[in-house]
Amino acid sequence: xSSSSRGEGGAVRQWPKLGSxxxxxxxxxxxxxxxxxxxxxxxxxxxYVLEMPEWVNVIAVTEDRRVVLIRQFRHGVxxxxxxxxxxxxxAGDADLSTAARRELLEETGYTADEFIHLGSVTANPAxxxxxxxxxxxxxxxxxxxxxxxxGEDISVxxxxxxxxxxxxxxxxxxxxxxxxxxxxxxxxxxxxxxxPYIG
Numbered sequence: 001x002s003s004s005s006r007g008e009g010g011a012v013r014q015w016p017k018l019g020s021x022x023x024x025x026x027x028x029x030x031x032x033x034x035x036x037x038x039x040x041x042x043x044x045x046x047x048y049v050l051e052m053p054e055w056v057n058v059i060a061v062t063e064d065r066r067v068v069l070i071r072q073f074r075h076g077v078x079x080x081x082x083x084x085x086x087x088x089x090x091a092g093d094a095d096l097s098t099a100a101r102r103e104l105l106e107e108t109g110y111t112a113d114e115f116i117h118l119g120s121v122t123a124n125p126a127x128x129x130x131x132x133x134x135x136x137x138x139x140x141x142x143x144x145x146x147x148x149x150x151g152e153d154i155s156v157x158x159x160x161x162x163x164x165x166x167x168x169x170x171x172x173x174x175x176x177x178x179x180x181x182x183x184x185x186x187x188x189x190x191x192x193x194x195x196p197y198i199g
Contacts, residue, residue, distance in 0.1 A: 013039045028052070028088075052130040055123065056100040057086030057181050060110055060140035061197050066158040068110050068140055069173075073153060082173045084181060085110075086132075100135040106147045108156045112137035118184035123177070134181040136188065138197055161198065 015036040023031040029052045037044050060068035067084070074081045085107040086100075093099040097115045104110055116136040123132050148154060159167070164182055167173040185198070193199050 015039060018044065023048070048127065050128045052123070052128055054089040054096070054099075054130050055086060055132040055177070056089055056096055056103060056135060057084050057132060057177055058100050058104045058115075058135050058137050059084055059118075059181055059185050060104055060108070060112055060137040061161060062140045062158065063197055065161045065197055067161050067164060068104075068108055068137075069157050069159055070107055071155045071157070081175055082167065083175050083178050086177070089133075096133050097135060100133075100137070104137055104140075105143070107152070107154055109142050109144045109146050110137075110140050110156075111143040112141070113139035116188070118181070118188050121177070121180050132177050132180075134177075134184045136185060136198070138195070 015038060018035040018037055020032055020034045023033050029050045032049050032051055034047045034049060035044060036047060062068070069082055070085055071080055071082055073079070085104045087103040087107070089096060089099040090102075093102065096117065100115055101111070104112070114137070116138065118134045118136050120131045120133045122128070123130050146154065146156070164173070168179055168182065173179070189195070189198055
């Protein structure tokens with residue numbers, strides 16, 4: 001990277017925080033306003049941050065190499081979207097894998113023999129403070145009925161693992177966190193080619 005692409009000040013530095021205040025709590029996120037000073041210009045600016053809990057999502061693969069997918073209406077884009085199960089890490093969850101197991105069971109009725117953490121991404125570092133953690137659930141199988149809350153309406157289906165790339169390429173599965181989840185899975189498969197059900 002050239003010095004001009006970093007600005008005249010050279011390497012990018014952290015911006016000192018001068019103050020912070022809460023702007024409101026909206027159940028699934030809260031908003032805060034931070035006042036920060038640019039180390040390059042010395043000018044002060046306001047930035048708004050969505051404070052959100054950590055997220056998990058789950059690629060659940062059955063013994064016959066099928067992936068458990070869900071469809072649900074997404075209010076932001078006003079469309080029914082094809083995704084993998086996932087959700088918010090609750091305060092009562094012992095750890096991230098507990099949250100992944102709970103979300104899979106609640107949204108699909110499936111459980112699995114093993115939950116493997118594949119990787120984590122920042123959800124949207126420009127305005128959000130949380131991360132999304134992807135898990136592989138190996139040996140997934142239906143155990144019970146869904147346990148949806150009143151704000152959820154989710155259908156469950158299985159597709160062959162080998163069909164996932166075509167679903168993403170064709171725009172049928174375009175949720176950012178879902179696409180990044182399957183990237184983590186591909187990296188894991190390259191490093192662990194003999195893993196049962198996905199190798």
